[in-house]
Amino acid sequence: MSVRSPSALAVPSRPDPAPVAPARDGFRWILAALCLALAATMALSLLAGSVHLDPDAVYQGLIGSDPDALGHRLVWGLRLPRTLLAVLVGLHLAVSGLILQAVIRNPLGDPGIVGISSGASLLVVTVLLLGDLLNAGLLHNASTEISLAWLPFAALVGGLGAAGLVLGLSWGERVSPVRLALNGVAVGAVLNALVMWVVVVWGGARTEIALIWLAGSLYGRDFEHLLLLLPWTLIGLSAAALLLRPLSLLRFEDETAQSLGLPVRRWRLIALGVAVMLAASATAVAGPVGFVGLVVPHLARRLVGGDMGRLLITTLLCGALLTLGADIAARTLTVSQELPVGALTSLIGIPIFLLLLQRRTRTHP
Amino acid sequence: MIHPSAPSLPALLVAALTLGACQIAPTWADAFPVEILDDRGKQVVIEQRPESVAAISTFGADLVTALGGQVAGLSTLNGKQSAFLGDAAAGAVNLGEIHQANLEVLTQLAPDLIVGLRTYTQPFEKKIEEAGTFIALDLTTLEDSLSAVERVSRALGEEDRGQALNARFLSDLETFGTKAPGGVTAVLLWDWADVPYAFYDHYLTTRIMGHLGATNVQGQSPTPELEMPDSAAIGLETLLRLDPDVILVFKGQDGPVAANPVWSRLKAVRNGRAWRVNDQYIMSHGPLAREMVLREMAHLLYPETFPEPEDIPSAARAVPLNVAN
């Protein structure tokens, strides 16, 4: 998918109407600040938790070789996998949002909007709540049984399936971005109703677990989830890097992009594929973590302007930062019980989004 | 009212007594390591007699208390620990809500044995196992309760006492059943905002109800070969048609049941036979809970025949149902 057609290579080198990008030095400072902030937040994430550990114990736990020390067990067993996973999930969703917004040219481009969250949710509640029922009813003679180890795969399949449906419905003579967004909302609503149905009728004692999954959570995640996500990260990020030039062209009207030598339809499809892959894999391990994909690209655009390369790096760092920060808050804010990180990212993300939206309309009335 | 696939009570009693008798073999004391098949289908090996036990469900605490021990950590339901345990679990570390136990606290506690429910813990079993040896249980029916008590007490190195608890409960069940006059209809409701849920026959508490000669108006599950669902929504119109003599309601939070004129028309409410029961009725599988449920329910169903049991902590006793309006 990363093969670049000759025509795409022939694109003029500076097609970008970047709205007054800050000077290169400015960008460097921003980059440095973001990297520093991310490192600090990761350290904080290792230090914070409902069990108090002093920094020395955490450090000893991280590098020490005593596997029975409390620090080692807390850091390697719980805090480190979660921290790394939060970083990866945030990065996935933010980059996915950036690509989607460029492709559908709509500020509301969020991975949720192409149906990924609702598709993943439907399959997850099916496995979670109907697994026992299906095993006993349909599969009691079959050699395989539905097991909860399938949850991430089920979510991945569901996310990809729903995204495929939305894209298929919107793939007419020409893909209109508005059509895509509206189809996404409609398909999402129907799938969510099915999710509610399953939970209301078969939820029983598992309703709480289902609710937490549906809200997006990193509770109880392990290195195996990280390993599941990592290949997608590598493929997705390299694809995104290769897509930089077509992406900066896709933001224009179709005619403009076409006249600049870009086979618009093909690149749009590839870009959408990459975005869907990134978001679906992140949703598969963490559940729908809302609004990261929507808000972060906007934020990044305000920070570094419109250049795609800079945007990609900034988006990636900001996404990781936001999700990690929200996850720290999710597990330390309340004593009795941790909160779902997805609900927190939405609560933080939406006001920022509205603020940005207002600013934008005020400056460009 | 006995679940069709379930073995009869005398058969269970005989089985329990024989098992108990077999266990008086002298090898039991140093039987460790013990191997237990838990309800995930997993062989759990317990290397040596557990010193500290964490319970991510009331069942574990119930059993440990019944065996005369102290549970090290205990989870909550709706922010509360079960009242029927009294002060038995007062010193236990709070492990957080039953469906999302605090893994850091659990890891710090590092118990020798963790007892939890499969429904709540299975997606996160790996993390729980890293904190300590973990037994996950399915608890719905009478057989589940007997087998869970038997297995977990074996894991605790108290197999004979576990058998004794089971045998005692089964014989109590039979004694109360023979003494109960019968001829009463009843229902066990779990009250959720607008729509109450009623338990089917195969749930342990309703099974006890059946042994006490009462007819559970919700009847059998439409899928009797499955343990889940253990309950289903019951419309107020249906409840009015069935109009049971006794209504037992569990409600997770304070406050009256949802206001609806139907309540005050129900026979049970008018006769003062609608009761708000405590959480041992929906977590009845432990040795203490099931005994308390049996004794209290017998009294609630037949106040003339059975006196009110004295040994239930006052916070865990049934109170008359408070109907709004």
Added chain:
Amino acid sequence: MSWRLPLGWAPPAAPSAPLLLGLLCLGVLTLATAAALSLGDYRIPLEALPGILWHGGDSNAAFVVHELRLPRLLTGLLAGAALGMAGAIAQSITRNPLGEPGLLGVTAGAAFAMVLCMAFARLSTPAMLACGTLGGLFAALLTFAIGLRTRLEPLQLTLVGMSVNLFFLSAITLVLVSSQTEANGIYYWLSGSLANRTWEHVGMLWAWVLGGLALGLACARILDLLALDETMLTSLGLQVTRWRLLLGLTAVVLSAATVAATGPIAFVGLVAPHLVRSGLTLAGERTTHRTLLPLSALAGASLVCGADLIAKWQEIPVGILCVLVGGPLPVHLIRRQGT
């Protein structure tokens, strides 16, 4: 400024399309009413219904009809009518065929207020319903306040509304997960249900719905005008923003009261006006709000009552059924618009 209205006085030779459509809806409603009142745990033969309805009686059957079935039916009827009409108004003022009060943040705002009440406060039913309505109103005002800077430009308003909606949805999740209550019960409510409604719900809804219907009808002509081009409207001397706000608030109050009484029932506000519109277009009739509003209300009521019959039979929350039925419509609309 003179609009020719097809309905009202001169009876045409052939029955007009609005009349037919209205009769159709009434037919569906009558059937649904009869079924809703006579079917259930107590079977009541149709011929016995009028007697029970007028004279009541002390039998359980009469009690069930008066205290359970009638309030449930009327709540559904009023909710459906309110949603249908609110949807029609919202579509006109946002000039967006996919407009719905839910897109102004109302649904989630009202639901959030109700969930807060259920989780943390012990209130009587009327107080809770009032809280829910206020919550919906507040969310909508928030949307308007933010959208006002964009002079209520439709696309921006939809965007803001959706964000406000999502904001309150995640707030609901937080309350659900963190409060010490039964999540299951609140979740059931969140899927939109008419189960076990009482006269208190009806009493709280009817005034709003009738008031809203009357106000909507009174403003039918303004609504016709608002569909026109903005510059033209300003040149006509119409204070566009003010009217939009007023009518928007009507739609908001209608749907907020509904959400408070039934939980979120989605897509009825979207589907009902579209059914009416396409029915009228099929008959070659010109759509004016004088006919559109009452017919949308009727269609909404028929939809909700019809869906509730199925819901009652299986005890599935009616809101879920409405989405399953209504969800594919926007997809279809978008398809048709594309070609």
